Amino acid sequence: LRSQEEVDLALTRDEFIVHYQPQFELASNRLSGVEALVRWQHPEMGLLQPGQFLPLMTPDQCQALTRRVASLALRDADRWSEAGLSLSMAINVTPAELMNAELLSLMDNGRRGLSHRAPIVLEITESDSMDDELLGGEVAARLRLHGVEVSVDDFGVGFSSLSRLQLLPISELKIDRSFVRDIHEASQDAAIVEAVALLGQRLGIRVVAEGVESLDRLPLLRTYGCTHVQGFALGRPMPAEQIPVIDRMLP
Ligand code: G
Ligand code: G
Ligand code: NA
Numbered sequence: 001l002r003s004q005e006e007v008d009l010a011l012t013r014d015e016f017i018v019h020y021q022p023q024f025e026l027a028s029n030r031l032s033g034v035e036a037l038v039r040w041q042h043p044e045m046g047l048l049q050p051g052q053f054l055p056l057m058t059p060d061q062c063q064a065l066t067r068r069v070a071s072l073a074l075r076d077a078d079r080w081s082e083a084g085l086s087l088s089m090a091i092n093v094t095p096a097e098l099m100n101a102e103l104l105s106l107m108d109n110g111r112r113g114l115s116h117r118a119p120i121v122l123e124i125t126e127s128d129s130m131d132d133e134l135l136g137g138e139v140a141a142r143l144r145l146h147g148v149e150v151s152v153d154d155f156g157v158g159f160s161s162l163s164r165l166q167l168l169p170i171s172e173l174k175i176d177r178s179f180v181r182d183i184h185e186a187s188q189d190a191a192i193v194e195a196v197a198l199l200g201q202r203l204g205i206r207v208v209a210e211g212v213e214s215l216d217r218l219p220l221l222r223t224y225g226c227t228h229v230q231g232f233a234l235g236r237p238m239p240a241e242q243i244p245v246i247d248r249m250l251p
Contacts, residue, residue, distance in 0.1 A: 002048075007057055011064050015041050018072045019237035022246060023088075023208060023230045026222050029250040033088030033118065035230065036073040037237045038065065059096060066097055070107050076240040078114040083244050090121040090151060098124055098150070099139050108146040121172060123153045126164065140169050151208070156192060165203065173200050175226070177211020183220055190220065197225035215251060 010016060020034035040048040057065065070091055077089045097103050107120060122143075143150060151172035152164075156179060164170075175196050183189045193209065200207035209221045212231030221229060235246060 002042075002053055002056065004056060004058060004061065007053065007061050010040060010042070011061065011068065014068070015043070016065060016068050017041050017239075018069055018076070019239060020073075020076070020243055021230060021237040022235035022243070023090075023228050024234055024250050025228055026218075026226060026250075031085075031087065031246070031248040032228065033090060033121070034243060035090040035123070035237075036069055036092070038069050038092075059094075062094060063097060063100070063103065066091070066093055066103065067106065071110060074107070074110045074114060074116065074120075076243075077116040077118070079240070080244055081114075081116045081118070085244055085248075086116075086118045087243075088119045088121055089116070090123050092123045092125075092153070095124055095126070098122060098143075101142055104142055104146045104148060107148060119149050119171075120147070121149045121151050123151045123174065125153045126158060126161065140167065143169050151206075156196060170203075170205060172206040172208060174208045174210050174230075177231070180209045180211045180217065180221070180231070181213055183217055185220065190224070193221070193226065194224040197227075200227070201225050218250070 017039050018036045019039055020036055022031055023033045023035065024030060025032040038050055040053050042048050054062070073089050073091055077087060080087055091107075093103075111120065149171040150168050151174055152170055153174045154176040155173040157176045173196060175193055179189045179192045179196075183193060197207045206227045207225065208228040208230055209217075209226040210230045212218070212221070212229045212233050215233050217233075218229065229250075234250065238246075
């Protein structure tokens with residue numbers, strides 16, 4: 001693991017970059033959006049994955065990182081949209097950042113003057129650090145004001161709770177990849193995926209199956225009512241330049 005001093009240096013030297021993983025809409029079979037995934041382009045160690053540096057970052061460093069990621073992501077989304085490719089942009093944030101008014105308005109302001117018009121989606125992994133009191137009306141109102149959507153990541157594991165679906169303006173559930181990876185008919189995984197997809201349908205929100213590692217999972221995910229898919233079988237996280245040249249339809 002790297003040291004916190006090294007992370008500070010990396011932030012000032014702009015060593016953090018973003019890769020994008022494609023998401024496809026099952027109804028149209030089209031490329032519909034991307035998830036921004038941070039990487040550290042380390043001068044000696046090469047490309048580091050989030051698991052190698054996120055755990056040691058302080059909340060302040062995380063927030064600085066989110067600003068950096070958001071600004072790169074908005075810039076890239078804007079370039080794609082000028083090239084005729086309008087894609088939703090998902091950015092991972094911590095629950096604390098979701099409650100940070102300054103950060104939200106920064107994303108909103110960053111978008112002004114850009115031609116990117118597709119949704120900006122903030123992905124949160126729920127944790128026990130989420131304070132239901134704080135999450136109440138004020139945060140929800142602010143999110144709506146800034147036109148930013150919320151997605152619940154890793155839904156079905158950890159601390160995700162159904163009551164929070166009522167507190168926040170959530171527009172998407174991402175089914176944790178542990179349920180998607182080995183899904184086959186009549187399995188427990190299938191029951192869970194189907195139930196989450198039905199929940200999403202009833203709530204009128206998107207349901208993304210993440211961790212799709214094989215194309216032969218697609219018919220089942222479609223049958224159960226997932227609306228979107230993401231995973232290595234459909235595209236690995238890749239540099240921004242590659243997004244406009246990948247196949248825009250599901251195979
Ligand atoms: O890219 P990879 O699958 O290795 O990412 C691992 C985890 O790191 C993801 O599940 C995601 O939650 C987290 N992550 C990736 N990019 C970001 C980011 O820009 N900000 C935050 N806070 N977490 C991220
Ligand atoms: O949970 P979250 O959306 O943050 O997950 C993003 C992480 O998942 C990234 O690190 C990405 O590399 C990884 N990922 C993306 N697609 C797949 C997949 O099909 N299988 C596995 N095992 N990991 C994946
Ligand atoms: Na995520």
